[in-house]
Structure formats: structure tokens, C-alpha cells
Amino acid sequence: MKKTKSILFASCFVGALFFTNSCNDFLDPENLSSISEAQQFDSTDDTFSALIGVYAQLGGDDGYGQRLSLILPQSGDDFRTSGNYNCNDRRGVATFGACATNTELNNPFGKLYTGIERANLVLKNIPLSPVMQTGSAQEKALMNRYLGEALTLRAQYYYELIRNWGDVPFYLVPASELPEQNQPKTDRDIIYDQMINDLEKAATLVPWRSEGGTTSNRISKGFVKGLRARIALARAGYSLRRNPQIMAQGSNPQKYYQIALTECKDIMNHSGEHSLNPSYENVFRALHTNAQDTTNEVIFAVGAFGGGVRTDSKIGYYNGLKHHDNSVWKGGGGINALPTYFYEFSKFDLRRDMNVGIFTINAANQAELAASNAWTDSKYRKSWTSITGPSQTLAVDWPLLRLSDVMLMFAEADNEINGAPSQEAKNALLAVRNRAYAGNLGQVGAIPSDKVGFFNAVVQERLLELGSEGIRKYDLIRWNLLATKIAETKAKLTAFINGTGAYANVPLNIYYKNSVYDPTKTAQQNIAAIDVYTTGTDKSAVFYLPNQSATTPAGYKSIAWRSGITATYVDNPASGYAQYFQVNKRELLPIYFEYIQNNYNLTQDYGY
CATH class of the missing domain: 1.25.40.890 (Serine Threonine Protein Phosphatase 5, Tetratricopeptide repeat)
Structure with a gap:
């Protein structure tokens, strides 16, 4: 000791x-x-x-x-922190x-x-x-x-x-x-290059998961290679430079795309080590019990234990599905999903109800629809742990790298190197989408074959696949798309408020009844269990149809859907989304x- x-x-x-x-x-x-x-x-x-x-x-x-x-x-362009602006928090x-x-x-x-x-x-x-x-x-x-x-x-x-x-x-x-301990800053590309070389060496020393008998909480060769690919893509991409103070791409990007391609392909070729879990939901459920998901899709996760602030996590308490303070569980809700993020998913995409929590758990432990300004991330839920009451540390692991991320990095690098996606790159993207549309493969859609179209498809797929995993903002920065996507999202939010364009059929309000919440049910079953009022037979369509009644039907409650978002959500000093972003300045902290x-x-x- x-x-x-x-x-x-x-x-x-x-x-x-x-x-x-x-x-x-x-x-x-x-x-x-x-x-x-x-x-x-x-x-x-x-x-x-x-x-x-x-x-x-x-x-x-x-x-x-x-x-x-x-x-x-x-x-x-997916999530924001709840509450109003304060530069010191x-x-x-x-x-x-x-x-x-x-x-x-x-x-x-x-x-x-x-x-x-x-x-x-x-x-x-x-x-x-x-x-x-x-x-x-x-x-x-x-x-x-x-x-x-x-x-x-x-x-x-x-x-x-x-x-x-x-x-x-x-x-x-x-x-x-x-000799001099007060060191100045070193150019990030020098650091990146050293880390890329170090990881090349590390990959010769660290065993694959099965060879080392490791769980996802310990580094295996898969994570070494995946991290090398991730850093290589960052090195190839854009970042905010000091002199001149502009967003600029790293030198010799093709070299680093090739490194990313090689490392990702090697991981994918070792399918016995890591493969896609047939259930997107079960990947995240396993994190709530410190368990390994059944196909080892999570290549490395930060383990949480002990109940203290040094070693444990507040994942599922600070963020995640909101549970009322007087419910059995208590916690969640610190991060809000942008309402437009919910509508990036089609209704057939199984990831929608995992990534966006459109309901809360009330004081009676029932599910209630939430107003659109209070939707949360939903991959993490205190009610998926065995912990009840006021406890804030839940021993939920944090996934640093999943195989689907590796597959999408591979697809991106392949497209950049070849000037268009190879069939292998298209297959990697398709495999991720096929899992999301299990049971509705006819809704997957075509995979683009041109470079620009395929790149845009990767950008969109990473938005849908990796939501609330701490990746999106950094992806947008390395693609030099942060300013573009913030502006696009503000425009989408305005269209959402006005009910125009893609949101023309989004209801102002939805009418519903409280329902029994059963945390053992799937995310889709939780949504389906909520009794929503509709004049049709398909209750799942209610999110995509205009108001189903001019007034609140008897026995139902009204929840602000599109009406839950106002102009202050977009452009307000206290509560505006990404209100203080400035290009070539605020990409870094x-x-x-x-x-x-x-x-x-x-x-x-x-x-x-």
C-alpha cells in the first residue's frame, strides 16, 4: 500500500x-x-x-x-447544457x-x-x-x-x-x-506526431482483448489502434491555430488518413475481438452494471467504482433521463437534447428513443411526456442501475471507444484517400445503419457513391450513432464544420418554432396520459407505452402530424411540443443556443x- x-x-x-x-x-x-x-x-x-x-x-x-x-x-448540433448562461460555470x-x-x-x-x-x-x-x-x-x-x-x-x-x-x-x-519546469506551449502537431509514434510502439506491446484476458475497462490492442486512428484524423483535420489565429488543416493529411484507415481496418478484421452488438440499446445498458456487452463492441470504457468523486461517475445522475426528485430514483436532466436532434432521426431508427429522452419520470414513478425545451439525452438512466434515492455516484462506465465509431472512422478515411468510397467503406457505413433499422431494412436508404455525398453521409451517421458520447463537437471542429452546423442548427430551430420546412407537420402540442414506467422495457417500449391522443391508428406517427385536436381531449394532458421552443432559445444572452460562439476564437477553451x-x-x- x-x-x-x-x-x-x-x-x-x-x-x-x-x-x-x-x-x-x-x-x-x-x-x-x-x-x-x-x-x-x-x-x-x-x-x-x-x-x-x-x-x-x-x-x-x-x-x-x-x-x-x-x-x-x-x-x-445535438445537445446543450441545461440552464442559463454564466461565464463561470x-x-x-x-x-x-x-x-x-x-x-x-x-x-x-x-x-x-x-x-x-x-x-x-x-x-x-x-x-x-x-x-x-x-x-x-x-x-x-x-x-x-x-x-x-x-x-x-x-x-x-x-x-x-x-x-x-x-x-x-x-x-x-x-x-x-x-532543467526548466515552466514549459511554454508546444505546437499540437508535434505532440500529435509523438503520440502517433508512441501508439505504434504500444500496439506491439499490448495484447488483443482475448489474448490478455481483458475487459473493456483495461486497454487492449484494439483501443491502442483505435486511439491512434482517432488522433491521426485529428492531425489530418482542422483546428484553431495560434499564429495566425484561424482554423487551419494539419499538414500532409493523406499520410494521417492512411494511418487511420490501416488501424481501423485491422480492428475490423479482428471481428472475434470486437463486433457490432445486434442491440444498440444493450451496449449502453451494460455500462450501467460495469459489465462487458456481449460482443465487446465497447473497446474501452472508463471504469467507475467506489462511490466517491475521485473514482466514481455521475453519469446517469447529472445527465440522462430526468427522474423527479421525489421519484424512487432522483436524478438526470443536466443535459438537454436540441428538439431538432430528435427530428434528425426517422421514426424507424431505433437510436432515436435511446439518444433523446422525450419523457420524464414523475414523483409517482410514472412516465410523462416532456416539453421540447426539456428533452434530455437518454442513453444513461439512473433507473437502469440498482441505485435508488439521492445517491449521485452511480458506477456507470463511460465508453471512450466503440466499434461503430471505428467503422465510421474507417469509412471516412477510405473516402478521403480514394476520392470516393470503396465498397468496403460503403459496407461499413451500411452495417451501422442496418443495425439502427433492424426490422425495417427497407428504410435504410441508399449509400452515396461520390466523395462529397459519402462524406456528408458519414457526418450525418456519426451525429445519429454517437450522440451524447462526447464526440460530436470535436468532430465538427476537425471537419471545420462547427460554425456551419451552429448556423444551420439555429436556422432549423427557427423553422421548428415557425412550423416551416421539415417541421411543417410537427404538432404544436401533444395530448397524453401518464403511463407506467418499467425500466426493464426497451426504450421503444417505454415510448409506445405512453398513451398519446391521435385520430389515427398509428400512435407512433403523432410526433410527425399536426395537432390531433383543437383543444385538450377529456382525460388527457397537453404538453408543449413545438410550442415549447421560442425565439429566446435561439438568440438570447441568457438562454440562447451556442450564443457566444465566435469563429476562429471559440473553438477552444x-x-x-x-x-x-x-x-x-x-x-x-x-x-x-
């Missing part, structure tokens, strides 16, 4: 560079000085304990338990108006660097370990696996830093070995001001 804690003590050193209080939570009043750094790595067991310290920075409130997964990724992030004093930006930045420092300590000391000199072949292979996992975690932490803050200080060795104060070489850029 002491050995594990002393590696945590050493790893906190880099946190002191940025903010002197950043590591207090990792320490307790135990004498740690009796164990040297070298002793942390004198056996495979001790080395694994140090590696666990690197993994530990993934979870908790300031990691993928809340802020990195649910707060910083808002807003795209989560709403400031979601409206692209965060201040440098916003505390939501503080701990995640420091937590990522603590993870990098812990990884650097592992990467330094494994080659120096006596195990690598005199250990058995099996022990050396195990140590090399740990080395590969540390390389991968460091790459993940840098990727997260770059996609939120752009150029950042770059550390490849423990802070204690740096400001660095929390104290990090700038504590590092005289660190600059605040992008107009903040």
Missing part, C-alpha cells in the same frame, strides 16, 4: 507546476518518504500498482466521470462563453497533467527495472505490456488536452528531470487563469 501511495506522491510533482493544491486529494497523512522511486518498479506487482495510478486519472468528477465526458464536450462552457476564471476548467486540466506525469514516471522506470534485466520472459512481457498501456494513457491525456485547449506544454519525462499565473512561460491565446 505504501508503495502505491508513494508513486502517487511522486506523480503529484508536476501538478505543483500549475497549481499548488492540485494534488492534495491524492495524499493522506502517511509517511511516504521511506520508499524510493526505483523501488516502485522492482517487481511486476509494484509496477502494476504504479500503472493503476495512471489509469486512476481517467475517472472521477474531474475526469470522465463528469467534466471531461459531460461538460466540456458541449455544445454541438458549465453553462459558460456550453454556450462558448467560458471565462478564464471558470472553475469547470481548473481541475480537469490539472488532472490530465497529473496523469501524464504518472505515465512519464512509469515510462522512465520500467526500462530501468531489475525485472527487465533479470526477470523471466513472461515477466518482461508483462512489463512491456504495462509500458504500452502507459504510452496509450499518456496519448489519451494529451489528446484530451489538445482538443479542448489547443497547443499545450509538452512533457515526455518526469518533471523532476526538467481558455486555460484557467491560475495556471497562467503560476507558469510565466504559458500564454493565454485565442482572444481570451
Whole structure:
């Protein structure tokens, strides 16, 4: 125990560079000085304990338990944070108006660097370990696996830093070995290139899932390759540069598209390791019980456990389907689905009712339709866990990479390299769509064969497939489509309000009765169980038809559907969607001001 804690003590050193209080939570009043750094790595067991310290920075409130997964990724053209604008809280992030004093930006930045420092300590000391000199072949292979996992975690932490803050200080060795610890920013392309090279090495050291006996909570070769593909696409794509301050594409993009293509294809060729789960819903249900989905579609997920803010998650409590405070469950509703997102799905798409929660659970544990300004994400539900009452930490895992994401990355890269999609790329996109339309394959539609048409199809499919998984905003940035999609979404919201164009037949109000809510039923069954008033026989069509009655029918309640959205939702200083977005400025977040104060070489850029 002491050995594990002393590696945590050493790893906190880099946190002191940025903010002197950043590591207090990792320490307790135990004498740690009796164990040297070298002793942390004198056996495979001790080395694994140090590696666990690197993994530990993934979870908790300031990691993928809340802020990195649910707060910083808002807003795209799918979801937004609930509530009104404040530059110093989560709403400031979601409206692209965060201040440098916003505390939501503080701990995640420091937590990522603590993870990098812990990884650097592992990467330094494994080659120096006596195990690598005199250990058995099996022990050396195990140590090399740990080395590969540390390389991968460091790459993940840098990727997260770059996609939120752009150029950042770059550390490849423990802070204690740096003659100047206050490092300036390094160009992101240099960091990306190093991480791409590191992951190429890591893929030779880390086994496939079946070879290593790993669950989705531990890094396997599939995640190493998938992360390499993801970073390669980011390197090939656009990002907000410092000088000049514009959105610009990375150099030599074809090289990086090829890397992404090769890595994704290798994962897809190992179908025995990871394959599409026939049930889209069951992929996410498994995350609520720390279980592996049956086909291992989730390649890597951040594990949540322990009930505390350092190791557990608020996924399903902060976000997800809204459960009334007086219901059995209590929680959800912190993230709102844009009403236009619901209508991006056809009524035959099984993902619609998983991605968008159009009902809430009331105080009597019944399902009630929600007004369109209060729809939520719905892949995460406290009622899908075994936890009731006021508890906020639910031990719901966060999926960092799924196979469907890999397949769509493959399709995108193939299209870019070949100037049009190959049949293999079209098949990958089709497989994702076919699952979404199971039982209604005739509604899938044609897959485009030209480059522009296929790219647009990939953009749309990623919107539908990966909603509320913390990906969309960053996709739009690397495609240089964020400004375009925000403008398009504002126009769609205006059309929604006015009932024009695609929304001409969307009802102003819907009439319904409360229904029994059974969390064991599927998402589609939950919607079908709500008694909605219609003059026809197909109740599922009510969302796509004008008002079914001029007044509220006897025994029914009215809910504001299209009428739930007003002009203030689109353009209002307090509540407007993406209200403070500015092109070539707000694609990135400001660095929390104290990090700038504590590092005289660190600059605040992008107009903040």
C-alpha cells in the first residue's frame, strides 16, 4: 500500500507546476518518504500498482466521470447544457462563453497533467527495472505490456488536452528531470506526431482483448489502434491555430488518413475481438452494471467504482433521463437534447428513443411526456442501475471507444484517400445503419457513391450513432464544420418554432396520459407505452402530424411540443443556443487563469 501511495506522491510533482493544491486529494497523512522511486518498479506487482495510478486519472468528477465526458464536450448540433448562461460555470462552457476564471476548467486540466506525469514516471522506470534485466520472459512481457498501456494513457491525456485547449506544454519525462519546469506551449502537431509514434510502439506491446484476458475497462490492442486512428484524423483535420489565429488543416493529411484507415481496418478484421452488438440499446445498458456487452463492441470504457468523486461517475445522475426528485430514483436532466436532434432521426431508427429522452419520470414513478425545451439525452438512466434515492455516484462506465465509431472512422478515411468510397467503406457505413433499422431494412436508404455525398453521409451517421458520447463537437471542429452546423442548427430551430420546412407537420402540442414506467422495457417500449391522443391508428406517427385536436381531449394532458421552443432559445444572452460562439476564437477553451499565473512561460491565446 505504501508503495502505491508513494508513486502517487511522486506523480503529484508536476501538478505543483500549475497549481499548488492540485494534488492534495491524492495524499493522506502517511509517511511516504521511506520508499524510493526505483523501488516502485522492482517487481511486476509494484509496477502494476504504479500503472493503476495512471489509469486512476481517467475517472472521477474531474475526469470522465463528469467534466471531461459531460461538460466540456458541449455544445454541438445535438445537445446543450441545461440552464442559463454564466461565464463561470458549465453553462459558460456550453454556450462558448467560458471565462478564464471558470472553475469547470481548473481541475480537469490539472488532472490530465497529473496523469501524464504518472505515465512519464512509469515510462522512465520500467526500462530501468531489475525485472527487465533479470526477470523471466513472461515477466518482461508483462512489463512491456504495462509500458504500452502507459504510452496509450499518456496519448489519451494529451489528446484530451489538445482538443479542448489547443497547443499545450509538452512533457515526455518526469518533471523532476526538467532543467526548466515552466514549459511554454508546444505546437499540437508535434505532440500529435509523438503520440502517433508512441501508439505504434504500444500496439506491439499490448495484447488483443482475448489474448490478455481483458475487459473493456483495461486497454487492449484494439483501443491502442483505435486511439491512434482517432488522433491521426485529428492531425489530418482542422483546428484553431495560434499564429495566425484561424482554423487551419494539419499538414500532409493523406499520410494521417492512411494511418487511420490501416488501424481501423485491422480492428475490423479482428471481428472475434470486437463486433457490432445486434442491440444498440444493450451496449449502453451494460455500462450501467460495469459489465462487458456481449460482443465487446465497447473497446474501452472508463471504469467507475467506489462511490466517491475521485473514482466514481455521475453519469446517469447529472445527465440522462430526468427522474423527479421525489421519484424512487432522483436524478438526470443536466443535459438537454436540441428538439431538432430528435427530428434528425426517422421514426424507424431505433437510436432515436435511446439518444433523446422525450419523457420524464414523475414523483409517482410514472412516465410523462416532456416539453421540447426539456428533452434530455437518454442513453444513461439512473433507473437502469440498482441505485435508488439521492445517491449521485452511480458506477456507470463511460465508453471512450466503440466499434461503430471505428467503422465510421474507417469509412471516412477510405473516402478521403480514394476520392470516393470503396465498397468496403460503403459496407461499413451500411452495417451501422442496418443495425439502427433492424426490422425495417427497407428504410435504410441508399449509400452515396461520390466523395462529397459519402462524406456528408458519414457526418450525418456519426451525429445519429454517437450522440451524447462526447464526440460530436470535436468532430465538427476537425471537419471545420462547427460554425456551419451552429448556423444551420439555429436556422432549423427557427423553422421548428415557425412550423416551416421539415417541421411543417410537427404538432404544436401533444395530448397524453401518464403511463407506467418499467425500466426493464426497451426504450421503444417505454415510448409506445405512453398513451398519446391521435385520430389515427398509428400512435407512433403523432410526433410527425399536426395537432390531433383543437383543444385538450377529456382525460388527457397537453404538453408543449413545438410550442415549447421560442425565439429566446435561439438568440438570447441568457438562454440562447451556442450564443457566444465566435469563429476562429471559440473553438477552444481558455486555460484557467491560475495556471497562467503560476507558469510565466504559458500564454493565454485565442482572444481570451
